[in-house]
Amino acid sequence: MEDKNFVFGLHSTIEAINAGKEIDRILIRKGLQGELYMELMKLIRQFEIPFQQVPVERIDRVTRKNHQGVVTFISPIAYQPITEIIPMIFEQGKNPLILVLDRITDVRNFGAIARSAEVAGVDAILIPEKGAAQINADAIKTSSGALLTIPVCREKNLINAVRFLQNSGLKVIAASEKGDKNYFSCDMTVPLAIVMGSEETGIDTAILKIADEWTKIPQLGIIQSLNVSVAAGILMFEAVRQRILIC
Numbered sequence: 303m304e305d306k307n308f309v310f311g312l313h314s315t316i317e318a319i320n321a322g323k324e325i326d327r328i329l330i331r332k333g334l335q336g337e338l339y340m341e342l343m344k345l346i347r348q349f350e351i352p353f354q355q356v357p358v359e360r361i362d363r364v365t366r367k368n369h370q371g372v373v374t375f376i377s378p379i380a381y382q383p384i385t386e387i388i389p390m391i392f393e394q395g396k397n398p399l400i401l402v403l404d405r406i407t408d409v410r411n412f413g414a415i416a417r418s419a420e421v422a423g424v425d426a427i428l429i430p431e432k433g434a435a436q437i438n439a440d441a442i443k444t445s446s447g448a449l450l451t452i453p454v455c456r457e458k459n460l461i462n463a464v465r466f467l468q469n470s471g472l473k474v475i476a477a478s479e480k481g482d483k484n485y486f487s488c489d490m491t492v493p494l495a496i497v498m499g500s501e502e503t504g505i506d507t508a509i510l511k512i513a514d515e516w517t518k519i520p521q522l523g524i525i526q527s528l529n530v531s532v533a534a535g536i537l538m539f540e541a542v543r544q545r546i547l548i549c
Contacts, residue, residue: 307438310369312338319345324377328353331371384455387426388470398493405433405500413444414531420448422538430460467495474513481518490541498534
């Protein structure tokens with residue numbers, strides 16, 4: 303009962319969790335009950351697995367087979383904790399460059415950003431547990447396989463994760479049209495985290511409040527809007543340019 307990206311049914315989901323599969327998220331039909339459901343919820347709480355309780359129509363859009371009210375998306379990658387990645391980068395004598403993606407939900411944008419990040423030598427991509435694009439076959443294909451090589455850190459509380467980066471000595475630059483500095487005026491030679499936000503709502507206000515700097519990309523056209531993957535590429539490669547100049 304398994305497809306490329308998901309399994310369905312209570313038994314299959316419980317087996318996937320017990321087998322140590324990396325679970326992206328679980329959709330559970332509202333009102334589901336019973337012993338197996340209780341066993342599943344116990345495992346969800348134990349392993350802190352993201353889940354949503356949704357109408358059955360949402361699950362039917364994923365599969366029409368006998369899903370028993372449960373569909374589980376399996377991640378093709380293993381997420382890594384940011385608290386382990388940062389010390390490792392410093393131990394290797396590297397100057398950290400981290401990309402924080404706040405609620406980037408479009409799979410192809412996510413994949414394109416990851417592709418640019420790998421080429422730019424970004425050390426890790428940090429995403430929230432909820433509201434991030436699913437890392438599936440489409441995302442990996444769009445990334446040209448970069449998502450299979452670059453560490454991806456999925457954190458329950460993105461604000462706390464950003465604070466951890468700051469406490470670890472990284473400067474946090476938030477990309478915002480309200481930024482008071484053009485991106486090429488920011489010092490990106492220091493240990494750095496670049497935050498990109500959702501195209502619809504931008505960066506979460508709570509993250510903007512704690513960011514060390516807000517930066518913007520000058521836009522001279524009429525549309526006044528860049529695709530987030532393009533904007534992320536501009537900022538990442540400005541960091542590359544500055545770091546090459548000081549070598």
